[in-house]
Amino acid sequence: MSTVAAALTVERACVELGGRPILREVSFQLAPGEFCGLIGSNGSGKTTLLRAILGFVRLDSGQIRLADGTTAGRLVGYVPQKIALDPGLPLRARDVVALGLDGARLGPALPSRRRAEQVEQMLHAVGAEAFADQRVGLLSGGQQQRVLVAHALVRRPRLLLLDEPLANLDVRSTAEIVALLRRLSREYGAAVLLSAHDMNPLLPAMDRIVYLAHGSAVAGKAEEVVRTEVLSELYGYHVDVVRVHGRVVVVAAEASDQIRAAVARDPVHTASVP
Amino acid sequence: MFAPFMVHAWLLATIVALVSGAIGFFVVARRAAFPAHALPLGAFPGAAAASLLGVNQLLGLAVFCALGVLVISQLQRGERREVASALWLALSLAAGVLLLSLSGVYAQSINGLLFGQVLGVSREQVVSVAVLSVGALGVLALFARPLLLDSLSGELAAAALGRTGRLEWIFLAMLALTTVIAVPVVGALLVFTLMVGPASAARAFTNRPWRALAGSVALSVASVWGAIALAYLTNWPVGLFVGLLGAACYVSGRLRSAGAVAQAG
Numbered sequence: 001m002s003t004v005a006a007a008l009t010v011e012r013a014c015v016e017l018g019g020r021p022i023l024r025e026v027s028f029q030l031a032p033g034e035f036c037g038l039i040g041s042n043g044s045g046k047t048t049l050l051r052a053i054l055g056f057v058r059l060d061s062g063q064i065r066l067a068d069g070t071t072a073g074r075l076v077g078y079v080p081q082k083i084a085l086d087p088g089l090p091l092r093a094r095d096v097v098a099l100g101l102d103g104a105r106l107g108p109a110l111p112s113r114r115r116a117e118q119v120e121q122m123l124h125a126v127g128a129e130a131f132a133d134q135r136v137g138l139l140s141g142g143q144q145q146r147v148l149v150a151h152a153l154v155r156r157p158r159l160l161l162l163d164e165p166l167a168n169l170d171v172r173s174t175a176e177i178v179a180l181l182r183r184l185s186r187e188y189g190a191a192v193l194l195s196a197h198d199m200n201p202l203l204p205a206m207d208r209i210v211y212l213a214h215g216s217a218v219a220g221k222a223e224e225v226v227r228t229e230v231l232s233e234l235y236g237y238h239v240d241v242v243r244v245h246g247r248v249v250v251v252a253a254e255a256s257d258q259i260r261a262a263v264a265r266d267p268v269h270t271a272s273v274p
Numbered sequence: 275m276f277a278p279f280m281v282h283a284w285l286l287a288t289i290v291a292l293v294s295g296a297i298g299f300f301v302v303a304r305r306a307a308f309p310a311h312a313l314p315l316g317a318f319p320g321a322a323a324a325s326l327l328g329v330n331q332l333l334g335l336a337v338f339c340a341l342g343v344l345v346i347s348q349l350q351r352g353e354r355r356e357v358a359s360a361l362w363l364a365l366s367l368a369a370g371v372l373l374l375s376l377s378g379v380y381a382q383s384i385n386g387l388l389f390g391q392v393l394g395v396s397r398e399q400v401v402s403v404a405v406l407s408v409g410a411l412g413v414l415a416l417f418a419r420p421l422l423l424d425s426l427s428g429e430l431a432a433a434a435l436g437r438t439g440r441l442e443w444i445f446l447a448m449l450a451l452t453t454v455i456a457v458p459v460v461g462a463l464l465v466f467t468l469m470v471g472p473a474s475a476a477r478a479f480t481n482r483p484w485r486a487l488a489g490s491v492a493l494s495v496a497s498v499w500g501a502i503a504l505a506y507l508t509n510w511p512v513g514l515f516v517g518l519l520g521a522a523c524y525v526s527g528r529l530r531s532a533g534a535v536a537q538a539g
Contacts, residue, residue, distance in 0.1 A: 085426065086303075086305070089483075217355040
């Protein structure tokens with residue numbers, strides 16, 4: 001993979017905040033168009049890693065390289081965590097997408113057909129035409145997420161970072177957003193790095209997983225990484241990777257015993273248990 | 275109403291309304307009503323200090339505004355913006371009490387600083403305000419898009435610009451410049467009305483950002499014109515009508531929003 005220009009290379013990245021290690025020698029690479037889940041529980045360092053890639057947080061050691069060697073700006077699209085859009089703001093969904101295109105530019109926005117076309121195209125790509133002229137703060141969570149994805153993608157970045165985009169979404173919106181991101185990452189050739197505390201909605205879509213625990217990471221294909229031996233070594237204590245009803249659950253040893261007991265009591269509803 | 279001595283008043287008030295209405299759009303978009311109150315009011319002791327030292331009032335306002343921007347922008351990194359603004363207001367008003375007691379400024383000129391002095395302005399004052407206003411509107415036009423993006427989300431703006439925090443600083447500096455322009459004319463207390471009333475009304479009537487900005491400017495100018503006309507007809511103070519019309523704008527906006535929500539729900 002090192003022969004092809006990677007969309008993102010993270011090499012032994014370390015971050016300490018207030019003397020506490022947040023990231024410990026995190027290393028992984030993303031190829032263009034790859035769809036990668038950044039999985040870990042709250043406090044595992046996901047947001048810090050994304051912010052470090054954006055250049056908001058400085059590394060204490062290690063390196064982060066983007067496709068052309070620069071940080072942020074044109075090559076990175078970003079959808080932040082739990083963004084609360086003010087319903088009072090006079091901004092339509094299409095204005096938010098237009099701001100993704102040229103919101104950083106100085107001077108007043110002049111009307112331009114090309115710009116309007118680019119925005120229209122992007123609204124279509126995320127399936128937001130129906131509510132393009134509605135006030136963005138009044139849209140549903142799933143609709144807002146689509147608009148923010150369009151905002152982040154409209155400049156055709158090589159890398160798209162999303163911080164917990166599936167939090168606060170219902171099951172159906174979650175599946176729709178994952179499918180949308182998967183399709184767009186292929187179409188636009190953008191590598192997607194998406195953080196989530198639950199890997200299950202992403203399992204069918206992920207090319208690659210970066211699993212974070214206490215600031216350390218393992219990266220690879222999901223079937224290589226989400227295994228009892230690998231994750232136990234990462235956590236530093238024994239965890240079990242349990243598959244219940246087609247879902248993957250990572251549990252500490254005691255909890256996994258309880259799950260086994262529950263399954264033993266109700267074997268009818270249990271498809272596959274290791 | 276349009277006698278020669280009134281022409282300067284109309285001109286000056288119009289310029290001030292243009293600038294206040296424009297910056298007001300961003301004040302409301304950024305939910306920065308409190309800093310927009312604290313900076314002008316916190317700058318008014320600067321004018322008292324200027325008269326104590328015998329220098330131009332605008333200079334005193336400018337110095338206190340700059341101090342206010344510095345205190346608020348530095349403090350709000352650790353604290354919330356409201357806390358930073360409140361602290362600045364407390365500090366500057368404390369200084370103001372002292373300065374007023376030392377300088378022995380007449381109650382009449384304090385009244386003018388708080389509630390404005392539209393009538394009896396000189397040609398020179400109109401020119402200096404016009405020059406400052408062109409500058410202020412120019413800078414605002416330059417940063418309009420980044421400021422709007424930053425109002426939507428600071429994180430998104432930081433990702434697009436590759437750095438954080440710079441825009442809040444620019445916004446506060448613009449607020450300070452508006453203060454210097456507007457306080458001598460509409461007063462430290464009433465400039466706030468002119469920034470918040472028209473802007474919050476305008477955004478209730480449109481979903482388009484630049485239309486809301488234009489609407490805010492239009493309502494602001496209309497409020498000031500209405501206030502001068504009513505004051506001329508009734509012989510009551512201009513400030514009364516600036517305040518009343520600003521509040522009327524705000525209430526109409528709230529009614530419109532409530533109507534829109536009721537319709538949607």
